Amino acid sequence: MRGNFRRLVAAGVERAGIRTGLRWKLSAAIALVGALVAVALSLVVHNAARVSMLDNARDLADERILIAQRNFELSGRMNFPNTKIDDPDLPQALRERVEAGRRATYVADRPGGAPDIWAAVPLKNGRVMSLHSGFTDRSSDILKDLDQALVIGSIAVVLGGSALGVLIGGHLSRRLRKAAIAANQLAGGETDVRVRDAMGGVVRDETDDLASAVDAMADALRQRIEAERRVTADIAHELRTPVTGLLTAAELLPPGRPTELVLDRAKAMRTLVEDVLEVARLDGASERAELQDIMLGEFVARRVAAKDPDVEVRIVHESEVTTDPRRLERVLFNLLANAARHGKPPIEVTVEGRVIRVRDHGPGFPEDLLAEGPSRFRTGSKDRAGHGHGLGLTIAAGQARVLGARLTFRNVRTPGAPEEVPAEGAVAVLWLPEHAPTNTGSYPMLPASGA
Template identity: 45%
Template sequence: MRPALPRWSGTLAAKAAAFITVMCCALAALLGVLVHVQVTNQTVGQARDQALQRLAMTTERYEAGDPLRWGAGLDPPGLPRRLRDLAVSGDRGTMVADFAGRPTMWAAGPADGGRALAVAVDYSQQARTIEGLDRAILWSSGLAIGATLLVGAFAVTRVTRRLHTTALVARRISAGDLDARVNDPRTRPRAKVPARPQDEVAAVAAALDSMASSLQSKLLSEQRFTADVAHELRTPLTGLHAAAELLPPGRPTELVRDRVAALRTLTEDLLEISRLDTGRERLELDTERLGPLAARVVRGTGKGTEVRVVRDVSVETDRRRLERVLGNLVANAHKHGRGPVVLTVDGPVVTVRDHGDGFPEYLVAHGPQRFRTEGGAKGHGLGLTIALGQAEVLGARLEFANAADGGAVATLRVPVE
């Protein structure tokens, strides 16, 4: 049984959500940085121009011998050393620095006596503006990322839900439910409504439905052919069997009767397979103990099979079908394997093991296939096919494997309440 589809971990929805989140964060960070740099440059530029203008006016007053206004002076306290050095060297410049616990825009220029003439402009309002802008950018980016993530997750979830439905239908088809269809709304035409364009998911769903319909029609055709052939063979076989019974005793008569019996068995097997294929089989449930039922099956085969009951259990099952499954497994072990053949009952698990060459690799990997045998073995490959089909009707699980020390092992797990 294949594992169920994965949940959010590692799914397309989670990957898409992570991709959308990363891209939104990257875009928000890029836009935030651009806006921050642009506004900061503009704000700082305006404050610098204002400080330089005040410095020019202060320089004129200083050269005219007028008293300096508040916020201006020669080598005032708080003037950044780097800016003072720049001014002493003969250049003008500006710098933002904290003064008296407040952000201040300084502008300084050269004065006589190796001193610096400087002015201080309050930069608090501009700093608050930039901080408010940064907070607004963070909040708006968070809201934009959240809204985009919700919208993207909704859109992606709609797509993944359709893909999930398509995958479930594909698994139902592989499990034998040939009536399963996706029926994606985008693939159904509507009367008086323009056809909606099909996306990739709808194309996959339409292709799966088309494949399922084609596969179903071919399988139904094969099933009808098998059933018709088997039914048509029954009438001449009945007459042939009656005619063989009228032949005089002798070796040729025994050969004819043996071949007629083999042909009748093959026909009945084909009829049983056709009934299993059409799903018309119905259970007749009753309570049975597996130990006595297994012993009865072994006695009915007339083969030397050892029965081991490790732990007996009562199950509610269809006795006739369960006997058919176990009988086919025991007969196959004697026909294609080597003794000793051991049937073991361990609770609801029944195993049939021989000590021959084991099952072919294709059978272990893919299960029994009709009319396929290997290694020169005689038979039509129908016994195990019927056993597997009847086990499915019972709701049991039939598995085929090879023992490590040689021999084939068929394991039947009967459902219990």
């Protein structure tokens, strides 16, 4: 249950994408939105300014054509600049409106140039007087200056939006990163860690809601795990007395094959009950190592020789370590028992510095164990030879955790061989820490002779 919880938290943190550049994604999003808004506003302002200038130019042309019309009617002469009678270049749309008896203005756009401003008025003799002028240089300069200011303003908006995005995204990213670190610590067994407290901050937002939800989920799972552990420990504890009585009674039976079978099953049941109790204690995270300084190679060689003289021990490099000899022996014996039960001889133990390797030449570990680690009560055809309760490796992993060590599993295959080719053996590797595991609450003991 606890292993599943750790994997769920780790997977959730990984899927959150915290390390995929949230700060820069948010900055890019704000910069893109700012650029779109700046471009839209620039186009609106540019068009509004252009329309306003053209309207002013048309009004000015309309006033001038009226003055030119009055001068012509009073003097009979064309004395106003840029005016003509029946100009052949007069736009057709403007000509039609003037011939209908209306004074009008017209703007003709020229590709790549300033627009032409036309104004026309009908005369009393039926002819058409028109005035042709261009967009003034001053108006063009003003429009160019406006466009330049809009471009500079748009760039400033994009840069400012990017900086704002970096600040906001950085703040959010830091909070999420702190939450991820706290969640990993929680998954690693540090039950006093609170994601909400680790994030900090005064202003509450959605990340606080997420952290509170994770804390609530962790509390609920922790309570459930603790309840299951207590139930398991209580059941195993209650079974100890009747199992011990059963074993005592079986030893009083007359010798014979039936008695041997009863004794064998009673001993197996007692071993199972003791293993379940040990697993419950390890799950409670209350176990502490009693540390001593030992020569690792010598210690392993003596313990293995006493357990099984047929197992070959090879010391590549001797080293002195600070650990709990009793728990180290428990891990070593469980690995040897697993190799003897599920593997095939020869069984080899190698000591290299602070690393202990136990190898057999059997069918290898199942893929589920390699992917997820040891799991209690895992049986079936996939579990090597298909026997046992799955508690041996679970206890070994738990004791290694108390020692501050790391226990890994792998299969031996010929280099380049495909996955479907059967393994040539299984290797369990115990990596002892460089320093004494004081962070687990362990404490040193006076050196004992014969350790």
